[in-house]
Amino acid sequence: MKGLALIATLITGAILLYGTMDFPAWGDPHSPASGYLSTTYIEKAVEETHVPNLVTAVLGDYRGYDTMFETVVIYCAGMVVVSVLRRNKKEQVEKKT
């Protein structure tokens, strides 16, 4: 069973590595990733938001929904851990007796 899993992992890895051959070169200005929105952000972010740090401008303003739900995810994780793990000492005493 372990051998099968190893073979499956190796085949998947080989396919993924083969897939990377089609990627555009790193930093290629004509690649789709840097063709459409990113030029707009780089040209207009500073004058539109007055934030010198483009990463902050994109994170906080243009991609505000993303950041908001990241916060919500972290918040939910914290609340779930508190509600599952946190115990009062009184309840434990009641269970023992």
Place this chain on the structure above:
Amino acid sequence: MKLLQERIQKQQIGESLIIQTAVRLLVPFIQIFGLYVIVHGHYSPGGGFQGGVLLGSSFIILALAFDLKTSQRLMSERANAVLGNAGALIFVGVAALCAIFGGLFLDYSALDVIIPLGPIEWRSFGIFLVEVGVGLAVMSIMVSLFWDMGSAGKMDEGL
């Protein structure tokens, strides 16, 4: 687990004077650096998440070097919960205020109606408000995760 605890108590691991003094000296600087990372996110790498993790780690390092009770004396569980909820609420509240005052959800320039700074300045300031909210939420969640997982939810002694 019990055996490990007994061994630790016998050897007094984590009760080292050097570590405790070093932590006591380090904690204010870690907290100031965390605040700097949050506030300076507009100009340098950083922002709410990173600064919040730094602030939270200052309390975690206290709990590691001393014990859980010491860190809870400096930041009570109730205050921690209030800060975390306030942080998440600041973010969503700012976003909702934008929608209430006639803009789109999360379009900070709509807040120009309350304090006239100019819509572009408001976009910059709105990002700052939101980063503060993220920082508070991340800090309190980090600390409460460590407290709960380190003491299995009992909050008695911890690691």
